[in-house]
Amino acid sequence: MSERFWYISFATRYRPLGATVVYAASAEAALVKATKFGLNPGGEAAILPVPDARVTEAMVMLNRLVSADEILNNGGHQAPARPDAVVVPQHNNLRRLQ
Numbered sequence: 001m002s003e004r005f006w007y008i009s010f011a012t013r014y015r016p017l018g019a020t021v022v023y024a025a026s027a028e029a030a031l032v033k034a035t036k037f038g039l040n041p042g043g044e045a046a047i048l049p050v051p052d053a054r055v056t057e058a059m060v061m062l063n064r065l066v067s068a069d070e071i072l073n074n075g076g077h078q079a080p081a082r083p084d085a086v087v088v089p090q091h092n093n094l095r096r097l098q
Helices: 027-036 053-061 069-075
Strands: 004-011 016-024 044-049 087-090
Touching: 004 027, 004 053, 016 027, 016 053, 016 069, 027 044
Parallel strands: none
Antiparallel strands: 004 016, 004 044, 044 087
């Protein structure tokens, strides 16, 4: 599988924790990479491929944890749940993904 950009949103059932974009071969590899880069604040992770048409826009989030406030203040919005998202609940132990 070729590498691509992945958007990862982190949240608990009570609040958003932030989001990032990383370049990886799969959703699981993206979560591992985000964790290794110190970008994983815990909680649940929803992982989606960044559409090709939105890659340039997503570069402001590349390899950095962006707060929900920063996303909203820069024109982002809270999107409804997507059936194509890879959701990893309470992923603090990543051994099974590595």
